[in-house]
Amino acid sequence: MSNILHITASIRGDESISRSLSTGLVERLAQKSGATVTTRDLSANDIPYVDADRFAANLAPYADRTDAQHQLAAIADELIEELKAADTIVLGVPIYNFSVPATVKAWADLVARAGTTFEYTPEGPKGLLTGKKAYIAAASGGTPVGSDLDFMTPWLKFFLGFLGITDVEMVAADGIMGVDGDEKIANAHNRVEKLAA
Numbered sequence: 001m002s003n004i005l006h007i008t009a010s011i012r013g014d015e016s017i018s019r020s021l022s023t024g025l026v027e028r029l030a031q032k033s034g035a036t037v038t039t040r041d042l043s044a045n046d047i048p049y050v051d052a053d054r055f056a057a058n059l060a061p062y063a064d065r066t067d068a069q070h071q072l073a074a075i076a077d078e079l080i081e082e083l084k085a086a087d088t089i090v091l092g093v094p095i096y097n098f099s100v101p102a103t104v105k106a107w108a109d110l111v112a113r114a115g116t117t118f119e120y121t122p123e124g125p126k127g128l129l130t131g132k133k134a135y136i137a138a139a140s141g142g143t144p145v146g147s148d149l150d151f152m153t154p155w156l157k158f159f160l161g162f163l164g165i166t167d168v169e170m171v172a173a174d175g176i177m178g179v180d181g182d183e184k185i186a187n188a189h190n191r192v193e194k195l196a197a
Helices: 017-033 054-061 067-083 102-111 152-163 181-196
Strands: 003-008 036-041 088-094 118-121 124-127 133-139 168-171
Touching: 003 017, 003 067, 017 036, 017 088, 017 133, 017 168, 017 181, 036 067, 054 067, 067 102, 088 152, 124 152, 133 152, 133 181, 152 168, 168 181
Parallel strands: 003 036, 003 088, 088 133, 133 168
Antiparallel strands: 118 124
């Protein structure tokens, strides 16, 4: 059976546009395919930032880890398994200060593991999580998605590609604090309907 990994990051709870868009997409995709859904809410702030000890633990081969390293690497192991088990990844991510929320970067630092989610080759890094489909549901108050001010969506697409996830669709409700914000949100929800059709 297929599995959808739904990752959200907005701190705005039920008022979040990125969460609303991504949830709507996940529900439609799951209904259509019968997929199970795994949800990871990064706004819960339960993802640690990488320090030197955690970095060493994440790189240590499983069989060679100390007990302390197993504890430090446990969250990264869990996040990586969620990614590996998913056929589809749906990210609901707001643009905060022109880029990703800090929790998304913390998640990325934990799931990028050499030898597991990517590998080094003579031609350069190669992603190992191939054959997956990803959707990014982005929202911003003022930053236009795809503009020179948007450092989030290019980085997120690049990072997914770094892991081998190159089939990425985008839906965006950007500049929603402007006078035509409601129209932009409605257009984004219409795009969700088309993507899930």
